[in-house]
Amino acid sequence: MESYLKGRGFKDSVSHDSSSFRGLLEDQNSAPDAISDQKKVEEAESEISTIYDEKDCPKVEVVSEDGRPTAIRIHLPDNRILELECHY
Numbered sequence: 001m002e003s004y005l006k007g008r009g010f011k012d013s014v015s016h017d018s019s020s021f022r023g024l025l026e027d028q029n030s031a032p033d034a035i036s037d038q039k040k041v042e043e044a045e046s047e048i049s050t051i052y053d054e055k056d057c058p059k060v061e062v063v064s065e066d067g068r069p070t071a072i073r074i075h076l077p078d079n080r081i082l083e084l085e086c087h088y
Contacts, residue, residue: 046064047063047064049061049062058076068086068088070085070086
């Protein structure tokens with residue numbers, strides 16, 4: 001079956017070879033320690049404010065730089081943190 005983009009200026013990027021699949025984190029060059037060190041530096045430059053904190057509920061924080069939100073952190077009950085990055 002031909003790609004519906006064929007002849008429209010796009011290369012046929014459909015590949016049926018399973019060996020061409022790459023994981024999202026496969027090509028990252030930084031080590032996990034370097035990533036955590038980078039986050040520590042970013043946190044030092046950021047302002048963190050708690051916007052929701054009630055008993056038996058997840059705590060929600062907003063991380064801001066220069067008055068602009070850069071991330072939303074949700075502290076889950078099992079000590080995990082869900083971080084949503086904000087890109088403008």
